[in-house]
Structures are given as C-alpha cells and as structure tokens.
Amino acid sequence: MSGKRTVIGMDVGATNIRSARVDATGTLLARDRRPTCADQGRDTVVEHIVGSIHAVSDDTVEAVGIGVPGPLDPDTGIVYAPPNMTGWGDEPLRDLVAYKIGKRVALENDANAWGLGEAWLGAGRDRSSLILLTLGTGIGGCLVLGGRPWHGAHNVGCEIGHIVYDPDGVPCGCGSRGCLEQYASATGIARRAAEGIEGGAKTTLRVEGLTSASVHEAAVAGDAFAREIIEETGRILGVGLTTLCNFFDPELIVVGGGAAAAGEMLFDPMRAELAARAIQMPAGLPPIVPPQLGEDAGILGAARLVME
Ligand SMILES: [Zn+2]
Structure with a gap:
C-alpha cells in the first residue's frame, strides 16, 4: 500500500x-x-x-x-x-x-x-515472532510468525486455552478435561478462589459476586489468600507457557485481557515457573510483557x- x-x-x-x-x-x-x-x-x-x-x-x-x-x-x-x-x-x-x-x-x-496489531506496532514491533495470550472468560491466544498469524491446517491452531494442565481435572467445554483456561482464565481464577473460600480460607473475599478483578483488588489490599490465588495463577500459566516455549521458542510473550490487569503479581511467578521448567539457551527465555496498544x-x- x-x-x-x-x-x-x-x-x-x-x-x-x-x-x-x-x-x-x-x-x-x-x-x-x-x-x-x-x-x-x-x-x-x-x-x-x-x-x-x-x-x-x-x-x-x-x-x-x-x-x-x-x-x-x-x-x-x-x-x-x-x-x-x-x-x-x-x-x-x-x-x-x-x-x-x-x-x-x-x-x-x-x-x-x-x-x-501488537506484532506490527505494539509490544512485538521489531520482533519476528510472538505468542499472545488473552485472559478473559476463557484463554484466547495466537502465534505470529514473520508478521503473519499461524492458522494451522484446519484453522484451529493456537487454542492455547485448551493446553492440558491437569489430565484428570475440571471438564472443559471443548470435550477434554483440565484445560489451562479452566484454571487461569478470569473465570478459572474466580472459581479457584470460590473453592478456597468454601474450604474455609481466611480471607476478606466472599463467594457472592466474586470475580478475578475482586481477587486482584483484595490481593493489592494485602489479603494473603487472594495474593496466593493470583500467584498460583501465574505458576499455572508458566506451566502452559513452558509447553509453548519448548515447542516454538518465541521471541516474546504478550499477556493481556482483563485478568492480566494483576500485572507483575501475576507475571513474576509466570517468569519464575518458565525459568524453572523451560529449555534455555544462554540468550535466555522470551520476555513476558503486557500489550501496548489497548x-x-x-x-x-x-x-x-x-x-x-
Ligand atoms: Zn478445553
């Protein structure tokens, strides 16, 4: 053009x-x-x-x-x-x-x-590949290689939310069990927090009206249970990202969507888990960053x- x-x-x-x-x-x-x-x-x-x-x-x-x-x-x-x-x-x-x-x-x-968009002008500009995750109701995502999104042979590539985290875990709408999005999407965060509260966790949170945003708010306000839920979410995502990094070796990982608003509280354990698990070259692992273009x-x- x-x-x-x-x-x-x-x-x-x-x-x-x-x-x-x-x-x-x-x-x-x-x-x-x-x-x-x-x-x-x-x-x-x-x-x-x-x-x-x-x-x-x-x-x-x-x-x-x-x-x-x-x-x-x-x-x-x-x-x-x-x-x-x-x-x-x-x-x-x-x-x-x-x-x-x-x-x-x-x-x-x-x-x-x-x-x-992020690969062109945002967090991934000047990079040749990135993986993007969006933490919303589910977990969406994509892989951009050389400025093009990867579609797969049948246009179902990059269903990152359905990477299996726990083979015997929570049933998922896709027909499998224990998919990543059952645990680490905004919905998954709220569900895990609700289970903890019902199990007697000491927290200011209540099951009624619970969302990933309210868990994040409570964590920022000093609620140790809420903070652990967010940090555990980061570790769960780090496990999923290990699979992706070992397979694709991307230059950059961009994590956005509503539940990513928890920022470094979520990203730090994600990085630590990835560092503990993924195969590394001396150049290190891909940075995990928020999106830039809103x-x-x-x-x-x-x-x-x-x-x-
Ligand atoms: Zn699934």
Missing part, C-alpha cells in the same frame, strides 16, 4: 463494533464505534458492520480487514456459528460485507488480529491484514 491509499480495520466484538480508517504507517485517521446488537441476528450485525465502514470510509479506502470472534476460515471468509453471536450458523460473512460495500474484505479471528490492537491488526 502506498501514497494516500488507506484501509479500514474493524474489531467486531460481542458488545461493540469498532473501526478506523488507517494509513500505511498505522495512523488512525477516522474512528467509529457502535453497538454490535449480537442478539438481533446476523442481518442486523451485518447492517451495523456496513454502517460502521461507511462512517469512516472515504475515496482513499482500498480494502477492509475485519476481526471477528472465531471460529472461522480466513480463506473462504466463512464464520462457523460463533458462540456469542445469537442465531448464527455457518455464515459467509466476508462475502456478505464485500457485496454490500464493493471492496475487498478479509476476515481474521479476533485474537489473531489482536496479536497481529483496544486499538484489534483494529490495527485487522487493517494490517489487507495492506499487502
């Missing part, structure tokens, strides 16, 4: 659609944000996507990149019944949008778009998709 040509990057979440017109350097030239209305069905969501594109578009726009909650096939542009989009089956989302706007459209899984990572990564 050269000269005054621009693209549109869009992040379609379960709650909001956010988009921007972006130039070749990654400068955001115009922005739009509107509700997704995921509960009103596919046609309404497509209408809002197209409305958001028109809101930021001008005659310099060449193409549109869209990050959406997976699963999807980036080659065919089909989204496979995303769980947080009410009433969606397998939908040819890319072609539905391209037909309405008359421009080239590319789709990417939202975690891949986020990772691509909400714009998904928009920038989606824009990056359609720049070549």
Whole structure:
C-alpha cells in the first residue's frame, strides 16, 4: 500500500463494533464505534458492520480487514456459528460485507488480529515472532510468525486455552478435561478462589459476586489468600507457557485481557515457573510483557491484514 491509499480495520466484538480508517504507517485517521446488537441476528450485525465502514470510509479506502470472534476460515471468509453471536450458523460473512460495500474484505479471528496489531506496532514491533495470550472468560491466544498469524491446517491452531494442565481435572467445554483456561482464565481464577473460600480460607473475599478483578483488588489490599490465588495463577500459566516455549521458542510473550490487569503479581511467578521448567539457551527465555496498544490492537491488526 502506498501514497494516500488507506484501509479500514474493524474489531467486531460481542458488545461493540469498532473501526478506523488507517494509513500505511498505522495512523488512525477516522474512528467509529457502535453497538454490535449480537442478539438481533446476523442481518442486523451485518447492517451495523456496513454502517460502521461507511462512517469512516472515504475515496482513499482500498480494502477492509475485519476481526471477528472465531471460529472461522480466513480463506473462504466463512464464520462457523460463533458462540456469542445469537442465531448464527455457518455464515459467509466476508462475502456478505464485500457485496454490500464493493471492496475487498478479509476476515481474521479476533485474537489473531489482536496479536497481529501488537506484532506490527505494539509490544512485538521489531520482533519476528510472538505468542499472545488473552485472559478473559476463557484463554484466547495466537502465534505470529514473520508478521503473519499461524492458522494451522484446519484453522484451529493456537487454542492455547485448551493446553492440558491437569489430565484428570475440571471438564472443559471443548470435550477434554483440565484445560489451562479452566484454571487461569478470569473465570478459572474466580472459581479457584470460590473453592478456597468454601474450604474455609481466611480471607476478606466472599463467594457472592466474586470475580478475578475482586481477587486482584483484595490481593493489592494485602489479603494473603487472594495474593496466593493470583500467584498460583501465574505458576499455572508458566506451566502452559513452558509447553509453548519448548515447542516454538518465541521471541516474546504478550499477556493481556482483563485478568492480566494483576500485572507483575501475576507475571513474576509466570517468569519464575518458565525459568524453572523451560529449555534455555544462554540468550535466555522470551520476555513476558503486557500489550501496548489497548483496544486499538484489534483494529490495527485487522487493517494490517489487507495492506499487502
Ligand atoms: Zn478445553
């Protein structure tokens, strides 16, 4: 992409659609944000996507990149019944949008778009590979190699949250047991804390309304039980990251999402566990860092998709 040509990057979440017109350097030239209305069905969501594109578009726009909650096939542009989009089956989302706007459209899984944005202009700029983890309701993630997200042969690569942590552990929605996200996602943190409280742990926390954020808050306020839950989460993630590092040897690990707000209290035990377990060269292990682009990572990564 050269000269005054621009693209549109869009992040379609379960709650909001956010988009921007972006130039070749990654400068955001115009922005739009509107509700997704995921509960009103596919046609309404497509209408809002197209409305958001028109809101930021001008005659310099060449193409549109869209990050959406997976699963999807980036080659065919089909989204496979995303769980947080009410009433969606397998939908040819890319072609539905391209037909309405008359421009080239590319789709990417939202975690891949986020990772691509961080790899391009955020924590991973000047690095050739990174692994990104997002600690939310589940654990999402991606692997970016040479500026491209890794999809795998069947577009189910990088399901980092379903690395097995405990073979006989908690059943997971994927059909396996003891997956990493059952323990170290925001949901997993709250569940482990609730179990501890019910088991009689000495803490200011209460089971009612318990979230990973309230566990973090209590830990910061000096609650030893809450602090141990956060540190244990770091150790659990360090075990999962050992598998990834031994296999991929990435240059950088970026850990974001709501539960990563615990910061160094979470990252330090993660680093210690990784150092104790992973195979190391003299150059050491990849740094574990927070993301740098905030909400714009998904928009920038989606824009990056359609720049070549
Ligand atoms: Zn699983």
